[in-house]
Amino acid sequence: MTTTATSHRTRPPAQPDSLRAKRLPWYAAPAIAVVALALSAVIVYGAGVGGPVLVVVLGAILYLVGLFTAANAVEGRRSARNRTWSALIHSAFVLAVLPLVSVVWTLVSKGASRLDANFFQTSMNNIGARDANGGAYHAIVGTLEQVGIATLITVPLGVLCAIYIVEYGRGKFAFAIRFFVDVMTGIPSIVSGLFVLAFWVLIVSPWFNDGRPSFSGFAAALALSVLMLPTIVRSTEEMLRLVPAPLREGAYALGVPKWKTILRVVLPTALPGIVTGVMLAIARAAGETAPVLLVAGGGAAINTNPFENNQSSLSLFVYQQAGDASKYAPARAWTAALTLVALVLILTIAAKLLARRNRLSR
Amino acid sequence: MAKRVSATNVTAYYGGFKAIENINLTVEPKTVTALIGPSGCGKSTFLRSINRMHEVLPGARVEGSLTIDDQDIYDRDVDVTAVRRTIGMVFQRPNPFPTMSIFENVVAGLKLNGVRKKSILEDAAEKALRAANLWGEVKDRLGKPGAGLSGGQQQRLCIARTIAVEPQVVLMDEPCSALDPISTLAIEDLMFQLKDKFTIIIVTHNMQQAARVSDRTAFFSIEKTGDPGRLIEYDNTQKIFSNPSVKKTEDYITGRFG
Numbered sequence: 001m002t003t004t005a006t007s008h009r010t011r012p013p014a015q016p017d018s019l020r021a022k023r024l025p026w027y028a029a030p031a032i033a034v035v036a037l038a039l040s041a042v043i044v045y046g047a048g049v050g051g052p053v054l055v056v057v058l059g060a061i062l063y064l065v066g067l068f069t070a071a072n073a074v075e076g077r078r079s080a081r082n083r084t085w086s087a088l089i090h091s092a093f094v095l096a097v098l099p100l101v102s103v104v105w106t107l108v109s110k111g112a113s114r115l116d117a118n119f120f121q122t123s124m125n126n127i128g129a130r131d132a133n134g135g136a137y138h139a140i141v142g143t144l145e146q147v148g149i150a151t152l153i154t155v156p157l158g159v160l161c162a163i164y165i166v167e168y169g170r171g172k173f174a175f176a177i178r179f180f181v182d183v184m185t186g187i188p189s190i191v192s193g194l195f196v197l198a199f200w201v202l203i204v205s206p207w208f209n210d211g212r213p214s215f216s217g218f219a220a221a222l223a224l225s226v227l228m229l230p231t232i233v234r235s236t237e238e239m240l241r242l243v244p245a246p247l248r249e250g251a252y253a254l255g256v257p258k259w260k261t262i263l264r265v266v267l268p269t270a271l272p273g274i275v276t277g278v279m280l281a282i283a284r285a286a287g288e289t290a291p292v293l294l295v296a297g298g299g300a301a302i303n304t305n306p307f308e309n310n311q312s313s314l315s316l317f318v319y320q321q322a323g324d325a326s327k328y329a330p331a332r333a334w335t336a337a338l339t340l341v342a343l344v345l346i347l348t349i350a351a352k353l354l355a356r357r358n359r360l361s362r
Numbered sequence: 363m364a365k366r367v368s369a370t371n372v373t374a375y376y377g378g379f380k381a382i383e384n385i386n387l388t389v390e391p392k393t394v395t396a397l398i399g400p401s402g403c404g405k406s407t408f409l410r411s412i413n414r415m416h417e418v419l420p421g422a423r424v425e426g427s428l429t430i431d432d433q434d435i436y437d438r439d440v441d442v443t444a445v446r447r448t449i450g451m452v453f454q455r456p457n458p459f460p461t462m463s464i465f466e467n468v469v470a471g472l473k474l475n476g477v478r479k480k481s482i483l484e485d486a487a488e489k490a491l492r493a494a495n496l497w498g499e500v501k502d503r504l505g506k507p508g509a510g511l512s513g514g515q516q517q518r519l520c521i522a523r524t525i526a527v528e529p530q531v532v533l534m535d536e537p538c539s540a541l542d543p544i545s546t547l548a549i550e551d552l553m554f555q556l557k558d559k560f561t562i563i564i565v566t567h568n569m570q571q572a573a574r575v576s577d578r579t580a581f582f583s584i585e586k587t588g589d590p591g592r593l594i595e596y597d598n599t600q601k602i603f604s605n606p607s608v609k610k611t612e613d614y615i616t617g618r619f620g
Contacts, residue, residue: 170420250459250523254447271461
């Protein structure tokens, strides 16, 4: 017997006699979890060293140990490892989702108090520290206009740039463009704001404004464009590279010119991925505060003209209200934050639906 | 319609690597010519240089002259897209356009080259699908995605797409290597029918297929890895498979080599 047992270790395992193996009953894992939590609670509160968080953490560790031991005893080592790793991967998922759920919950619970019609219909114009009402209409307008203009600028530019890099660019020039796009990805938003402040607000805008420099929503859109462009270029580039080469060759072999192949075969194939990249860029831009503060200046009144005078934005509104001394301001800040998240979410869902509108995938 | 393809001293490179050297061969109109030989011997490279698909890859170039009815397709003033419209190509793996329906796939070549009129497109689609023996299977679902068909149907869809632009020569690069025997048979039957209208050149690793479908067979080979591929023997298929004049051809065909 001993010889067979040792030889099993050195040689590859022999064919098992039966394909059946012992399994833990279905209730084993939940039972171990309950026992582990109970044990952990007894230890933690017994020793008086911590609260519920420690109970859960210790409980999770005890659960893993208990699960491994039980599975090892009944099902064998391989199965025990499988169960332990599955449990670890699931815990990693829970840990990753926890902050997200927490953020959404905080936003909803704290933002709900000012989620009224007044908030969406009024601005902060003539709202004093003792006024409970006041809203973010001007900020919503600002965010939509600034992000909209930035999107109009960056999507064509970014997609064309990515097409150049993937389909046409050869040699040092394309390499240089790729390199600088990578560098641009790392630009802090305040730097892009400073760039637009120095270049557009102080040098160019006086030409249109009787010689006086002027803040504007458009300047904010330019700053956001600088931030969005590299994201769009890189994501579009990756998506275009994923389009299989045989598709391009199939079109070339039909005598279709290159530009038309790109326009009618390559881009439609990569479209869903490109849309995702654009939405990521929009979400990032909508959340930027610093460049808007620097070049659009913010403001309490409604200004629907993005080319003249101060404009606010939702993220800037959150920043200003969160730092305001009025006791009513924090509620407005939370609601504005909730509005911003909802806005980005709605835009993302709408874009996904549009990209999938292709009747073939219905 | 069908045209004669003639290669004189064709040499093709991938960057610094010479893939084929001094290929001389003439393909008569309305015949099926099979290109056979071991992997890496340059059959596909030669095939791709016939419709100027070789140069699509970065660094690839072709020397020598390739003529279609006495017109050199590598002349300076030749329009590449016109060459490719005249010389269609079917690839090893079926590659229908995933964002297009069956109908749009078939007429893609026409539509992307500017044909707008719906009646013309519909006629062309039906004609091409009938010619590709696919009409009966897809006529009720022309609006469905082309990628939803089976592998053999997809390949016939690609053939339909190719012949819809009415080329004069059809190149096929191992068109059956990803297909089961039944789909292969369907495509071989198809080649027989297409021979009436087109000049067909097919690359195949399947010796029986070459013997079944082709009128003439060209055997390519290489001395050793890294050497350029050369044309060893080019003759009537029957002669190649029964009584080849070069020992190397016989060795390859009987399986003693490669």
